[in-house]
Amino acid sequence: MGLAVACLIGLLGNAARVQGQTAPTVQIQLDRSAGKTAKVTVNTPGASGNCEVQYAPSLAAPIQWQTLTNLLISGNSQVVSDPVPASGNRVYRALVKPPSGTAPAITVQPTDVGVKAGEAATFAVTATGTSPMTYNWRFAGRNLVDDSRISGSGTSTLTISGVQLFDAGGYQAVISNAFGYITSRVAVLSVTMVTNNPGAPIDLDPNKWIWIPAGNFVMGSPNSEADRYDDESPITQVSITNGFWIAKKEVTQAEYQATMGNNPSWYKNNANNPVEQVSWHDATNYCAKLNELGRADRSLPRGFAYRLPTEAEWEYAARAGTTTRFSFGDDPNYSLLASYGWFSVNGADTTHPVASKQPNAWNINDMYGNVWEWCMDWYGTYPGGAMNNPRGPQTGTLRVFRGGSYNSPGGDCRSAVRNFVSPDEAYADIGIRIVLAPEPPPPPGGGG
Numbered sequence: 373m374g375l376a377v378a379c380l381i382g383l384l385g386n387a388a389r390v391q392g393q394t395a396p397t398v399q400i401q402l403d404r405s406a407g408k409t410a411k412v413t414v415n416t417p418g419a420s421g422n423c424e425v426q427y428a429p430s431l432a433a434p435i436q437w438q439t440l441t442n443l444l445i446s447g448n449s450q451v452v453s454d455p456v457p458a459s460g461n462r463v464y465r466a467l468v469k470p471p472s473g474t475a476p477a478i479t480v481q482p483t484d485v486g487v488k489a490g491e492a493a494t495f496a497v498t499a500t501g502t503s504p505m506t507y508n509w510r511f512a513g514r515n516l517v518d519d520s521r522i523s524g525s526g527t528s529t530l531t532i533s534g535v536q537l538f539d540a541g542g543y544q545a546v547i548s549n550a551f552g553y554i555t556s557r558v559a560v561l562s563v564t565m566v567t568n569n570p571g572a573p574i575d576l577d578p579n580k581w582i583w584i585p586a587g588n589f590v591m592g593s594p595n596s597e598a599d600r601y602d603d604e605s606p607i608t609q610v611s612i613t614n615g616f617w618i619a620k621k622e623v624t625q626a627e628y629q630a631t632m633g634n635n636p637s638w639y640k641n642n643a644n645n646p647v648e649q650v651s652w653h654d655a656t657n658y659c660a661k662l663n664e665l666g667r668a669d670r671s672l673p674r675g676f677a678y679r680l681p682t683e684a685e686w687e688y689a690a691r692a693g694t695t696t697r698f699s700f701g702d703d704p705n706y707s708l709l710a711s712y713g714w715f716s717v718n719g720a721d722t723t724h725p726v727a728s729k730q731p732n733a734w735n736i737n738d739m740y741g742n743v744w745e746w747c748m749d750w751y752g753t754y755p756g757g758a759m760n761n762p763r764g765p766q767t768g769t770l771r772v773f774r775g776g777s778y779n780s781p782g783g784d785c786r787s788a789v790r791n792f793v794s795p796d797e798a799y800a801d802i803g804i805r806i807v808l809a810p811e812p813p814p815p816p817g818g819g820g
């Protein structure tokens with residue numbers, strides 16, 4: 373036997389698999405150069421760590437491994453030179469230990485934050501551990517992602533700008549690296565309501581939404597009211613137990629087109645005119661689509677949903693605290709009505725741009741005229757007496773719409789007037805006004 377290295381073995385010794393990291397692999401190549409030196413090359417692709425190269429005189433048991441040298445592999449390969457004895461064989465192996473490191477540990481926990489609605493809130497966490505470390509902020513059990521209001525959801529510092537009431541709650545950071553993960557304490561964001569509308573959870577665009585506070589009113593008309601219809605009685609003492617927003621304006625053709633992708637209107641000369649030729653089903657589908665979009669982009673205040681007004685909510689908003697035929701008075705000869713709405717006298721048998729007449733005392737436009745407005749309720753006889761949050765009969769065949777239109781005589785625009793048709797039918801003088809109201813709706817029931 374001459375000078376030789378008879379056997380060469382590549383082993384992965386003691387290389388416990390590290391979760392989340394590719395285990396090192398080892399290749400040993402022999403470089404038999406002239407003379408008596410062997411070169412062993414250790415390749416550890418994708419890994420670095422403590423590597424030990426050993427040799428033994430043979431593979432006969434018991435193998436007598438001896439450490440050749442220690443070296444720290446920082447790259448992918450290292451070369452070890454070994455002066456081989458003049459005779460005999462040697463076998464080699466390399467032991468690559470997994471990279472060493474420590475799991476994340478939190479040194480500074482995120483603290484509770486209190487801000488006013490509209491302000492920014494910041495949560496920060498400080499952690500030690502082997503790099504790289506990843507951060508992931510969570511809210512209400514789900515991972516946050518950056519969007520127009522949230523930044524830093526994947527860093528040690530989370531910022532929420534333009535905080536709204538529905539951002540309130542618990543925030544938590546999950547920090548991880550190759551060696552494990554840790555979850556921070558839950559830091560609480562509390563939001564102080566700042567609103568010009570007492571009782572409203574937040575302020576919405578006052579050019580679009582009017583906050584209607586909870587309150588009481590008399591639904592229907594007294595027998596003495598001129599031009600009344602029989603179905604406006606028995607009058608009913610109504611309590612609206614929860615505030616809600618009502619749209620300041622009828623839904624325009626532009627808004628309907630943008631949300632639903634079509635414009636079913638008969639009078640299409642101006643996209644700012646109210647949408648019409650929509651059935652009750654079209655109107656409720658429109659609300660459902662708004663809810664879907666509002667939940668997706670987080671613009672829908674938590675606990676609220678878009679829907680049609682109940683008949684009671686509609687009349688409550690139309691009356692704006694009054695008991696007269698109109699919110700601006702009884703207007704016996706309908707002379708004032710032209711300042712507040714488009715009806716048969718000034719309507720020219722067409723729709724008109726929304727909010728082009730004076731609003732009522734609660735700043736709501738076109739409650740009288742332009743287009744009738746679908747309500748949620750089935751048509752039925754009023755209960756009379758006193759009732760909380762009436763929602764009409766539980767079943768029916770006709771849905772209610774309210775307020776008169778561009779072709780209605782003045783008497784049909786009164787606050788108390790009720791109209792009704794099949795929910796499947798669509799007409800060029802019936803449109804949509806929506807509310808943004810507590811979800812689920814407050815229950816109807818006996819009044820107090």
Ligand SMILES: [Ca+2]
Nearest residue numbers: 738739741743
């Ligand atoms: Ca109207």
